[in-house]
Amino acid sequence: MNRLHVLGIFYRNIVLIRRSVPKLFGLFGFVTVALFLWGFLTLWVQTLAETDVRLDFILLILSAFVFWSLFDLSQRSFGVSFLEEVWSRNVINLFASPVKLGEMVLGFVLVGVTQALLAFFYITSLAFLLYTLNIWDLGLYIIPFFVNILIFGWALGVVTIGLVVRFGPSADILAFFIPFMLLPFSAVYYPVSIFPPILQRITFILPTRHMFEGMRSVITEGIMPLHNVFWASTLNVASIVLAFLFLYWMLRQARVKGYLSRLVQD
Amino acid sequence: MAALLRVSNLTKRYNSFTAVNGISFEIKPGEIVSLLGPNGAGKTTTIQMLLTLVSPTSGEIEIFGKNLQQHREEVLSMMNFSAPYSLLPYNLTPREGLMVFSMLYGVRNYREKARSLLEEFNLGELADRKIGKLSSGEQMRLGVAKSFVNDPKLLLLDEPTASLDPPTARQLRAKVLELIRRTGGGVLWTSHNMREVETVSNRIVFLSRGRIMADDTPQNLKKRFGQDDLEEIFITIAREPLREAV
Numbered sequence: 001m002n003r004l005h006v007l008g009i010f011y012r013n014i015v016l017i018r019r020s021v022p023k024l025f026g027l028f029g030f031v032t033v034a035l036f037l038w039g040f041l042t043l044w045v046q047t048l049a050e051t052d053v054r055l056d057f058i059l060l061i062l063s064a065f066v067f068w069s070l071f072d073l074s075q076r077s078f079g080v081s082f083l084e085e086v087w088s089r090n091v092i093n094l095f096a097s098p099v100k101l102g103e104m105v106l107g108f109v110l111v112g113v114t115q116a117l118l119a120f121f122y123i124t125s126l127a128f129l130l131y132t133l134n135i136w137d138l139g140l141y142i143i144p145f146f147v148n149i150l151i152f153g154w155a156l157g158v159v160t161i162g163l164v165v166r167f168g169p170s171a172d173i174l175a176f177f178i179p180f181m182l183l184p185f186s187a188v189y190y191p192v193s194i195f196p197p198i199l200q201r202i203t204f205i206l207p208t209r210h211m212f213e214g215m216r217s218v219i220t221e222g223i224m225p226l227h228n229v230f231w232a233s234t235l236n237v238a239s240i241v242l243a244f245l246f247l248y249w250m251l252r253q254a255r256v257k258g259y260l261s262r263l264v265q266d
Numbered sequence: 267m268a269a270l271l272r273v274s275n276l277t278k279r280y281n282s283f284t285a286v287n288g289i290s291f292e293i294k295p296g297e298i299v300s301l302l303g304p305n306g307a308g309k310t311t312t313i314q315m316l317l318t319l320v321s322p323t324s325g326e327i328e329i330f331g332k333n334l335q336q337h338r339e340e341v342l343s344m345m346n347f348s349a350p351y352s353l354l355p356y357n358l359t360p361r362e363g364l365m366v367f368s369m370l371y372g373v374r375n376y377r378e379k380a381r382s383l384l385e386e387f388n389l390g391e392l393a394d395r396k397i398g399k400l401s402s403g404e405q406m407r408l409g410v411a412k413s414f415v416n417d418p419k420l421l422l423l424d425e426p427t428a429s430l431d432p433p434t435a436r437q438l439r440a441k442v443l444e445l446i447r448r449t450g451g452g453v454l455w456t457s458h459n460m461r462e463v464e465t466v467s468n469r470i471v472f473l474s475r476g477r478i479m480a481d482d483t484p485q486n487l488k489k490r491f492g493q494d495d496l497e498e499i500f501i502t503i504a505r506e507p508l509r510e511a512v
Contacts, residue, residue, distance in 0.1 A: 085355070
């Protein structure tokens with residue numbers, strides 16, 4: 001065995017990781033976030049064991065999973081629609097065409113809605129067949145969850161596009177990582193009360209936290225707290241505005257610094 | 267005759283590096299202007315500024331008498347481009363790719379446009395094959411076909427025959443010239459093939475280190491530099507700034 005050959009392969013890959021912020025993020029970020037997620041979940045289960053509370057775990061956890069998957073898909077379909085143009089070296093053609101940024105985003109929104117509807121019907125049917133979980137029991141309460149989840153997914157999708165424009169194709173990992181990064185702090189599988197007080201205050205700005213808190217109330221108490229809907233919707237409006245401002249800023253920077261042409265060269 | 271494209275004192279700086287340094291030139295209707303220069307001369311940066319992919323540091327670009335920055339969409343809908351670094355999506359077929367770009371350029375009869383371009387550029391047999399499975403020459407030809415979806419009044423062709431064999435390159439040149447004569451538009455053409463440049467160009471703009479070193483007809487350039495061969499002129503001009511720098 002030639003040690004230099006092995007060293008060559010090792011060096012080629014290490015150089016890539018060392019130079020790429022997104023790749024470093026992927027290396028350490030995933031495990032850190034997973035640690036938070038499982039840590040909070042464990043804390044919650046431990047609290048329940050002490051208080052002997054009886055909950056419909058199937059409904060609670062699987063409903064959370066279904067809606068989180070929808071959020072994940074909404075963000076990803078958006079980011080991946082753009083990444084598809086980068087991967088297929090078509091992005092320059094797109095930016096040099098008369099298509100406005102708003103038109104491009106609206107096209108991605110349509111792709112996102114189509115995919116989200118298809119996936120939602122599929123996953124709710126599968127959950128019903130496998131676990132007799134009927135999400136539709138939530139009735140009209142589904143609508144605010146569904147709409148808010150899609151919109152926040154798109155806002156993060158817009159941010160993902162901005163990051164890819166700035167950091168190049170190597171930032172594709174962020175398309176998959178961003179929703180996962182929010183997962184432990186969105187109180188998807190456990191209540192907000194499990195967080196330390198400081199984290200409870202910080203996570204208030206996340207629309208997903210309010211959506212999933214609201215969803216848990218619907219499942220456990222049969223009521224939809226209006227303040228959750230209010231905060232989720234208000235924060236969503238703010239997120240979408242901020243996401244667009246971020247994308248405009250990134251595109252402006254990309255045009256000034258020549259990052260757009262780099263999108264097909266990296 | 268009003269110019270289709272007017273570039274005035276165009277400059278692009280990246281921190282301390284000046285990629286394009288105060289260049290000015292214009293293209294009139296029916297005119298084919300070649301932009302020549304060694305690697306790093308600023309050709310691609312100039313083309314990317316004309317496509318709004320890169321913002322100029324200073325200077326002005328006027329296309330069809332309109333400021334490019336202020337009328338971006340309107341201007342881009344009347345021009346088009348082809349470059350080897352920007353091919354059509356590999357996961358579509360040529361027919362689908364041409365239909366998509368016809369739509370993006372606002373062509374209502376996009377099916378018919380795709381069909382006629384496939385025919386014009388001899389891509390009919392490849393129409394339903396995945397673009398990723400085409401040879402680089404076929405992909406290049408498709409890229410040039412795409413640049414005609416909107417019957418552009420101004421066409422930017424960045425090395426359009428770079429990966430083509432000589433007979434195909436000749437055919438493609440003839441097709442481009444025929445189509446551009448039909449639309450009465452202008453072309454900005456870059457190439458490293460001096461014979462091609464001499465054949466197609468009404469005027470040649472020589473760039474080196476971001477500056478225009480010469481802007482004239484091929485015949486006048488030959489007279490001025492006392493050379494029969496454009497390649498020799500290219501080498502002479504490319505060396506100039508190096509000598510200055512030394």
